Each structure stands twice: as C-alpha cells, then as structure tokens.
Amino acid sequence: MQSSDIYGVQRLPRSVLFGPGQRAALPTIARSLGKRALIVTDERLRTSKELAELLEGLEHCGVASHVFSNVEPELPVRCIHDAAAAGAAFKADVVIAIGGGSCLDAAKLAALLITHGGSLADYYGEFKVPGPTLPVVAVPTTSGTGSEVTPVAVVADSDRLLKVGISSPFLIPEVAVCDPDLTMTCPPGLTALSGGDALAHAIEAFTAAPRTWTSNTAYEHVFVGKNFLSDRHALSAIGLICKYLARACRSGADIEARTAVMQGSLSAGMAFGTAGTSLAHAIQYPVGALTHTAHGLGVALLLPYAMAFNRDRILPQLSAMADVIAPHLSGQTDIARADAVIAMVADLFTEIGIPSSLADIGVAEADLPKIAEFALGTTRLVKNNPRELTPSSMLELVQAAYAGNRAILNNPQRATR
Ligand SMILES: NC(=O)c1ccc[n+]([C@@H]2O[C@H](COP(=O)([O-])OP(=O)(O)OC[C@H]3O[C@@H](n4cnc5c(N)ncnc54)[C@H](O)[C@@H]3O)[C@@H](O)[C@H]2O)c1
Ligand SMILES: [Fe+2]
Structure with missing residues (x-):
C-alpha cells in the first residue's frame, strides 16, 4: 500500500490530436484503422459543410462510409441499438463519432454492440465489456463532456428512472480529434x-x-x-x-x-x-x-x-x-x-x-x-x-x-x- 500522493493512473486514447483545422486529418486516421466507416452523428450535422467535407475526404482515401444521424440529446437506448444495427448491416470496421457528448457516447456504445452483441443492459456498471471494440474516432463539437477520452458512456433507459453508465477502459476511443473550429457554432x-x-x-x-x-x-x-x-x-x-x-x-x-x-x-x-x-x-x-x-x-x-x-x-x-x-x-x-x-x-x-x-x-x-x-x-x-x-x-x-x-x-x- 502506498500514499495517494505517489500513485498515478492514466488511461487515454492511442492518439489525441488538438488544434483548429485538425478535423482534416480524419480521412487519413480512418484509413489507418479500417475500410468501412460508420459515422455516428445527429440531425444538426447531417447536412453540414463539415460532414460533406469528411465524406468527400473518406471517399478520396478509399474508405466507404455510412452516416447514422439519428442520435438524440441525452441519449435514449433505442438510438444506440439503431446505430449498432446500421453499423452491423454496413459491415463497419471503424466508427467515427462527430457531435456533442450524446453522439460520442452513442458511437462508443454502438461499437460495443457491433463487436460483442447482446443488449446494452448486459453492460451496465463497471468492467462488463469483455474486450476491445471496433475502433472509435471521437470528434467533439462541444467543449464539455470529455467523452472523446473517457472510459464511460451514459444512456437514458426508459425502464429506469435514472440515466445509467457503462464504464470500461475498452470504451476509450482509439483516437480523439479535438478541433475548436467545430465549437464555433455553439450558442x-x-x-x-x-x-x-x-x-x-x-x-x-x-x-x-x-x-x-x-x-x-x-x-x-x-x-x-x-x-x-x-x-x-x-x-x-x-x-x-x-x-x-x-x-x-x-x-x-x-x-x-x-x-x-x-x-x-x-x-x-x-x-x-x-x-x-x-x-x-x-x-x-x-x-x-x-x-x-x-x-x-x-x-x-x-x-x-x-x-x-x-x-x-x-x-x-x-x-x-x-x-x-x-x-x-x-x-x-x-x-x-x-x-x-x-x-x-x-x-x-x-x-x-x-x-x-x-x-x-x-x-x-x-x-x-x-x-x-x-x-x-x-x-x-x-x-x-x-x-x-x-x-x-x-x-x-x-x-x-x-x-x-x-x-x-x-x-x-x-x-x-
Ligand atoms: N461519456 C462521458 O464521459 C460523459 C461525460 C459527461 C456527460 N456525458 C453525456 O453527454 C451528453 C451531453 O453532451 P453535450 O453537453 O455535449 O450535449 P449533447 O451532445 O446532448 O448536444 C446537445 C445539443 O447541442 C447540439 N450541438 C452539439 N454541438 C453543437 C455545435 N457545435 N453547435 C451547435 N449545436 C451543437 C446538439 O445537436 C444537441 O441538439 C449527456 O448525455 C451526458 O450524460 C458523457
Ligand atoms: Fe459530466
């Protein structure tokens, strides 16, 4: 046993990129991780210039993509099952999350279900995720949740009064790309x-x-x-x-x-x-x-x-x-x-x-x-x-x-x- 002042634990994505314009690296990152990218986002970004640029960049790099844009704020469980079904049907081998914390959490959990199957409730709590998931590239558009680097995702399950967390080091995204330009539209x-x-x-x-x-x-x-x-x-x-x-x-x-x-x-x-x-x-x-x-x-x-x-x-x-x-x-x-x-x-x-x-x-x-x-x-x-x-x-x-x-x-x- 040791005293707290000399103890340290750090778990992080394999890479973290930070800086205005860094989102331009996404196609290269995706290509290094897979050939078929599931993009998890919400309605706000579906028709945006940023998403159009990402899709064009992926195509240019030879990465096929499918966009799931039905994530809802505060994250109902249904969104995650829908995203996972879309990813599995597309045979995604990498997941790109772009949006606020709800989109990042949805992508982390969709990657979990695509890889390990079952129902989300099987994983509620700590250390229930049995192993690595599909790699997730997390791109926040709010400056808040930190979900791009954390081992947790939080969902609203209509069977429970309180939102519920799934925590596991396996949920930490593979890569985080933090581009402050993407937050300029936040009211x-x-x-x-x-x-x-x-x-x-x-x-x-x-x-x-x-x-x-x-x-x-x-x-x-x-x-x-x-x-x-x-x-x-x-x-x-x-x-x-x-x-x-x-x-x-x-x-x-x-x-x-x-x-x-x-x-x-x-x-x-x-x-x-x-x-x-x-x-x-x-x-x-x-x-x-x-x-x-x-x-x-x-x-x-x-x-x-x-x-x-x-x-x-x-x-x-x-x-x-x-x-x-x-x-x-x-x-x-x-x-x-x-x-x-x-x-x-x-x-x-x-x-x-x-x-x-x-x-x-x-x-x-x-x-x-x-x-x-x-x-x-x-x-x-x-x-x-x-x-x-x-x-x-x-x-x-x-x-x-x-x-x-x-x-x-x-x-x-x-x-x-
Ligand atoms: N996993 C974690 O570590 C962690 C930590 C804290 C909170 N959370 C979860 O994250 C969620 C909250 O995330 P949030 O605060 O980022 O909000 P959010 O993802 O719920 O988004 C809220 C609204 O803001 C919009 N929005 C997002 N980016 C925008 C932008 N750049 N410009 C304009 N509008 C934008 C979204 O479209 C949405 O309508 C909650 O579900 C919470 O439980 C997760
Ligand atoms: Fe929080």
Missing part, C-alpha cells in the same frame, strides 16, 4: 452548460477522495480517485475554463477563447476519466430525471453547493486552485481563499446564465427527499466524495441547493459531522 447557452460540465469534471476530479492504493486498484475500479496524473490535467483545466469560459459565451467567434475552453474540457476529461467525479454529478442524476434538464445544466448549478459542502475537507485543493485562479489572494487564510474560489465559480456561472437554485429549474420541494435518496444510491460517485455522506447531510445539501442558500453549508459545525 451561448450550450457553451455555458457544456463548459460548466467540464469545470465540474475538473474540480470533482481534483477534489476527489484520496484512496488507499494496492497494485490491483486500477483493475478493481474504473475510476480510481485523486492521483498525481489526474491532478495535473485537472488543475490545468480549472485555470483555462475559469479564465476563458465567460469570454467564449459572450463572443462565440473568439477562437482564442474557444480553443482555451476546448483545451480545458479535454484536460478535464483526461482527469476525471481516471479519477472520477462525485457529488454534483450524483445529485444531477435524479434532478435530470425529474426535471428533464440537460446534464451540464444540473451539474453546473450544483457544483458550488457541493464545493461548499466539502470545503473543510478540501482546503489544500481549494488553496491550490486559488494559486491558479486567484493569485491576488495569496497571504489570506486558507478558509478565506477557499470561500473566494467557491464564490468565483458561482459568480462565473451566474455571469453565463446558469440558474442558481434547484427551485429555478423546476424541482418540486416535495421531491427533495427522493432526490437525496437516489443521489446517495449512486455508489460510484458517492464513494469518490471527500466528505462522508449520510442521508441527513445529503438532504441538507439538496435543501440548500433548492433554497439557493450556499452560506448555510459553510457552517463549520455542520462540516464536521
């Missing part, structure tokens, strides 16, 4: 909520509970908690997103801001893809199911509350974040710097139009106990939280987020419970 609202999701990935990875490691940890858990490799990416993501997200929302044509936010979301994906996420994500699951609001919206709204709730367990991490995003506060106490960091995150979200309470997004007060109970049931996320969670503390947190009262969570007497 301010989408930029805000996907950027908020990315910031939550980075902060929750950076503040995840330290674990006691053994040499088997990485083979017993897909998400292994905070470690020195994930920390590097997480802190870099926090700096970039805090500095540039408001600019990207205000001025969508600002390529410098778009590029920085995409660097941030990629780095955040590299961090949480091994460390995992925690509390804000745990509560978003039932909130999203009850309000039908987007993943990124709920996660961003909840993040400052989760940070305040955990504050006294994560002072060193908040201090390290302050060094990056609030260097002018050096010399102040750890508590003052921690509160300033939490307030900066909350203020950023207010500035970009994220609602600040669960009441604002249509949560009913009567549903708070149910939300707390379901959130506590998301074991994978709850076990990653740095402060122990009990039914009563989870309910207090959810009530504070409903009322829009973050200050109540900073009562030191509560934080020691």
Whole structure:
C-alpha cells in the first residue's frame, strides 16, 4: 500500500490530436484503422459543410462510409441499438463519432454492440465489456463532456428512472480529434452548460477522495480517485475554463477563447476519466430525471453547493486552485481563499446564465427527499466524495441547493459531522 500522493493512473486514447483545422486529418486516421466507416452523428450535422467535407475526404482515401444521424440529446437506448444495427448491416470496421457528448457516447456504445452483441443492459456498471471494440474516432463539437477520452458512456433507459453508465477502459476511443473550429457554432447557452460540465469534471476530479492504493486498484475500479496524473490535467483545466469560459459565451467567434475552453474540457476529461467525479454529478442524476434538464445544466448549478459542502475537507485543493485562479489572494487564510474560489465559480456561472437554485429549474420541494435518496444510491460517485455522506447531510445539501442558500453549508459545525 502506498500514499495517494505517489500513485498515478492514466488511461487515454492511442492518439489525441488538438488544434483548429485538425478535423482534416480524419480521412487519413480512418484509413489507418479500417475500410468501412460508420459515422455516428445527429440531425444538426447531417447536412453540414463539415460532414460533406469528411465524406468527400473518406471517399478520396478509399474508405466507404455510412452516416447514422439519428442520435438524440441525452441519449435514449433505442438510438444506440439503431446505430449498432446500421453499423452491423454496413459491415463497419471503424466508427467515427462527430457531435456533442450524446453522439460520442452513442458511437462508443454502438461499437460495443457491433463487436460483442447482446443488449446494452448486459453492460451496465463497471468492467462488463469483455474486450476491445471496433475502433472509435471521437470528434467533439462541444467543449464539455470529455467523452472523446473517457472510459464511460451514459444512456437514458426508459425502464429506469435514472440515466445509467457503462464504464470500461475498452470504451476509450482509439483516437480523439479535438478541433475548436467545430465549437464555433455553439450558442451561448450550450457553451455555458457544456463548459460548466467540464469545470465540474475538473474540480470533482481534483477534489476527489484520496484512496488507499494496492497494485490491483486500477483493475478493481474504473475510476480510481485523486492521483498525481489526474491532478495535473485537472488543475490545468480549472485555470483555462475559469479564465476563458465567460469570454467564449459572450463572443462565440473568439477562437482564442474557444480553443482555451476546448483545451480545458479535454484536460478535464483526461482527469476525471481516471479519477472520477462525485457529488454534483450524483445529485444531477435524479434532478435530470425529474426535471428533464440537460446534464451540464444540473451539474453546473450544483457544483458550488457541493464545493461548499466539502470545503473543510478540501482546503489544500481549494488553496491550490486559488494559486491558479486567484493569485491576488495569496497571504489570506486558507478558509478565506477557499470561500473566494467557491464564490468565483458561482459568480462565473451566474455571469453565463446558469440558474442558481434547484427551485429555478423546476424541482418540486416535495421531491427533495427522493432526490437525496437516489443521489446517495449512486455508489460510484458517492464513494469518490471527500466528505462522508449520510442521508441527513445529503438532504441538507439538496435543501440548500433548492433554497439557493450556499452560506448555510459553510457552517463549520455542520462540516464536521
Ligand atoms: N461519456 C462521458 O464521459 C460523459 C461525460 C459527461 C456527460 N456525458 C453525456 O453527454 C451528453 C451531453 O453532451 P453535450 O453537453 O455535449 O450535449 P449533447 O451532445 O446532448 O448536444 C446537445 C445539443 O447541442 C447540439 N450541438 C452539439 N454541438 C453543437 C455545435 N457545435 N453547435 C451547435 N449545436 C451543437 C446538439 O445537436 C444537441 O441538439 C449527456 O448525455 C451526458 O450524460 C458523457
Ligand atoms: Fe459530466
């Protein structure tokens, strides 16, 4: 056993390309991996110039292609079975995912079903994927989910209230191509909520509970908690997103801001893809199911509350974040710097139009106990939280987020419970 500060795990695609215009490499990449490409995307891109260029490039390289463009946001299971059926009928040997997190997750899971068959429910949970899948080339068009580099995909199964995850290192795409040009069309609202999701990935990875490691940890858990490799990416993501997200929302044509936010979301994906996420994500699951609001919206709204709730367990991490995003506060106490960091995150979200309470997004007060109970049931996320969670503390947190009262969570007497 070793202490957490000298433990590291990193699982990544074989190649990650980043930069404006890098999508032009896609035909060459596809040709290196196969001869028949299934392209998984949504209606928005079906008639776009970008897709037309990709299809032309593939043809030029001698790669046959078939486009599946029926992916729906938040990803119903049906989309994945349809995409897999289309890919199998076409005899695809490589999958290209282009779109937001929903398209990337759909492609990862379609590749899984094409290769291993069965029904998606066979793979719910961790380590259920039996081996490598068809290679996936992931091309994000939002700066948010990090799915282009992560071992997880999330679906909405109509048989279950909460969305459900499939996590396996075999789901990590073979190649990620991150081209910030593709995010220039994101409207301010989408930029805000996907950027908020990315910031939550980075902060929750950076503040995840330290674990006691053994040499088997990485083979017993897909998400292994905070470690020195994930920390590097997480802190870099926090700096970039805090500095540039408001600019990207205000001025969508600002390529410098778009590029920085995409660097941030990629780095955040590299961090949480091994460390995992925690509390804000745990509560978003039932909130999203009850309000039908987007993943990124709920996660961003909840993040400052989760940070305040955990504050006294994560002072060193908040201090390290302050060094990056609030260097002018050096010399102040750890508590003052921690509160300033939490307030900066909350203020950023207010500035970009994220609602600040669960009441604002249509949560009913009567549903708070149910939300707390379901959130506590998301074991994978709850076990990653740095402060122990009990039914009563989870309910207090959810009530504070409903009322829009973050200050109540900073009562030191509560934080020691
Ligand atoms: N696998 C992971 O690691 C991971 C992590 C976090 C979230 N997720 C999942 O990802 C999904 C959310 O992904 P998302 O936030 O990227 O949104 P999304 O993929 O659900 O897309 C939302 C909407 O934005 C549109 N859109 C996408 N790119 C655009 C662009 N460049 N310009 C204009 N419109 C664009 C889409 O067409 C869609 O209508 C959820 O299902 C969530 O559960 C996955
Ligand atoms: Fe997320």
